[in-house]
Amino acid sequence: xxxxxKLLIAGFIGLGLGLAATYLALRRQFSPERVKLGxxxxxxxxxxxxxDPYARARIAWSGEVPLGQGEGWTLTARHDxxxxxxxxxxxxxxxxTMPVSRFWTITVSKSNGDLIDNQTHRPSxxxxxxxxxxxxxxxxxxxxxxQPGNWLQLPDSGSFMLTLRLYxxxxxxxxxxxxxxxxxxxxxxxxxx
Amino acid sequence: MTPLRIRTGVxxxxxxxxxxxxxxxxxxxxxxxxxxxxxAYNRVSSITDSNNLKILPVSRPGLEPFPATDPNMTLGICWxxxxxxxxNIKVAVPGDNFLSLSFHQRRGTIFYSMTDQAxxxxxxxxxLATADEIDDLQSQDDPDGPLPDLRITAPSPxxxxxxxxxxxxxxxxxxxxxxxxxxxxxxxHSEN
Numbered sequence: 001x002x003x004x005x006k007l008l009i010a011g012f013i014g015l016g017l018g019l020a021a022t023y024l025a026l027r028r029q030f031s032p033e034r035v036k037l038g039x040x041x042x043x044x045x046x047x048x049x050x051x052d053p054y055a056r057a058r059i060a061w062s063g064e065v066p067l068g069q070g071e072g073w074t075l076t077a078r079h080d081x082x083x084x085x086x087x088x089x090x091x092x093x094x095x096x097t098m099p100v101s102r103f104w105t106i107t108v109s110k111s112n113g114d115l116i117d118n119q120t121h122r123p124s125x126x127x128x129x130x131x132x133x134x135x136x137x138x139x140x141x142x143x144x145x146x147q148p149g150n151w152l153q154l155p156d157s158g159s160f161m162l163t164l165r166l167y168x169x170x171x172x173x174x175x176x177x178x179x180x181x182x183x184x185x186x187x188x189x190x191x192x193x
Numbered sequence: 194m195t196p197l198r199i200r201t202g203v204x205x206x207x208x209x210x211x212x213x214x215x216x217x218x219x220x221x222x223x224x225x226x227x228x229x230x231x232x233a234y235n236r237v238s239s240i241t242d243s244n245n246l247k248i249l250p251v252s253r254p255g256l257e258p259f260p261a262t263d264p265n266m267t268l269g270i271c272w273x274x275x276x277x278x279x280x281n282i283k284v285a286v287p288g289d290n291f292l293s294l295s296f297h298q299r300r301g302t303i304f305y306s307m308t309d310q311a312x313x314x315x316x317x318x319x320x321l322a323t324a325d326e327i328d329d330l331q332s333q334d335d336p337d338g339p340l341p342d343l344r345i346t347a348p349s350p351x352x353x354x355x356x357x358x359x360x361x362x363x364x365x366x367x368x369x370x371x372x373x374x375x376x377x378x379x380x381x382h383s384e385n
Contacts, residue, residue, distance in 0.1 A: 006206060010206050010209055010210045010213070011213065013210050013214075014209070014210045014211070014212070014213025014214045014217060015213065015214075015217050016214075017210070017211075017214035017217075017218075018213065018214040018215065018216065018217025018218040018221065019217060019218075019221060021214065021218040022217075022218050022221040022222055022225075025218075025222065026225075047295070047303050047306060048303060049302060049303070049304050049348075051302055051303075053222050053223055054222060056226050056300070056301065056302060057221075057222045057223075057225040057226060059232075059233070059301045060225055060226035060229035060232040060300060060301055061225055061229050061231075061232075062231075062260050062261070063229075063231045063232050063233050063235075063236050063259055063260060064233070064259060064260050064261050064262075065233050065259045065262065065268075065295070065297065065301075065355050066303065067293075067295065067306070068293070068294075068295035068296075068303045068305070068306020068307075069303070069306055070293075070295075070305070070306035070307045070308065071293040071294075071295060071306045071307070071308055071357065072293075072308075102291060102308075103291050103359055103361060105263055105265045105359075107263065107264060109261070112260070112261070113260050113261025114254075114257065114260060114261075115252060115253065115254040115255075115257060115264060116254055117253075117254035117255070121253075122363070123254065123264055124263070124264045124265055126265050126359075126361045126362070127361070128361025128362055128365075129361060129362045163261070163263075165263050167291055167293070167308070167359065168291065168308050168310060
């Protein structure tokens with residue numbers, strides 16, 4: 001009788017631990033194939049047949065439709081240059097090289113990718129609407145309050161995520177961590193209350 | 194003596210529990226794509242008929258057709274069941290504007306994707322079919338005739354195609370929608 005009880009308890013604990021690990025892996029978007037390039041991370045195989053079981057489970061769970069490898073790349077950032085989490089009440093400066101692409105877009109969202117409403121109703125900027133300097137660069141200021149020039153509005157409060165999408169790009173993250181991350185823009189925190 | 198005896202007695206239980214946890218974890222990850230009710234295919238097939246292109250409203254906060262999509266993209270979807278015959282797709286490429294296609298299996302995995310750069314003379318024309326159907330089509334080809342359209346083998350008969358048209362600026366959304374309205378996605382009917 002005691003052994004049966006022990007078996008039941010061990011069974012429940014095992015089941016609970018296993019499901020908790022699955023839930024955490026989905027929530028944290030874990031993937032063994034994830035690569036980190038500067039502030040950006042991506043799963044290069046997500047748009048191919050070689051997608052790993054964790055990424056496949058996550059897109060089925062969330063209902064996401066990732067970009068195919070032949071369309072472009074999706075890179076996300078949740079931390080600044082100094083690895084501090086991104087906060088909406090701070091001001092950030094996104095600058096540096098943008099990989100050669102036909103188009104790119106940069107989007108502010110919650111950390112699960114859901115869009116956040118802001119006063120401009122524009123949670124995103126594209127390569128077709130930013131103003132380029134004489135050096136061909138288009139640095140972007142991210143803040144809650146209105147700014148002149150290339151500006152992306154951050155929500156009122158909380159944390160946020162940045163998503164960079166490169167369409168028809170010469171850049172490829174397939175070489176993983178061997179890639180020189182100066183090919184991608186970097187994000188400096190200018191001020192924080 | 195007693196505490197040591199208890200500890201060694203617990204070890205097999207601990208080991209068994211952990212083994213069970215590992216098995217539950219891996220099998221749930223592998224099973225999830227087969228059990229998920231809100232996956233992309235179920236979303237797609239609940240809002241549109243098969244073989245019919247449906248243009249989705251542009252993503253707005255709280256009103257996203259799919260999570261984590263680019264709000265600058267207008268999406269069109271077309272789900273298919275190749276058991277009814279191969280699927281013909283025709284896209285007139287909208288000048289310089291970006292348009293792309295991704296082909297998804299029933300469980301979401303992408304097996305092919307392309308952009309408008311692959312167009313020939315301003316059009317993308319392709320046939321999506323199962324391996325058997327592709328063999329049939331090939332056997333009907335006239336060896337001296339014109340080259341057939343692009344043919345893509347689908348690994349499984351059911352799935353969906355996502356068409357994306359970019360609006361680089363807010364006022365381009367109408368253009369992106371028009372580009373998708375010109376897309377055709379229909380089952381090819383056999384001639385016999």
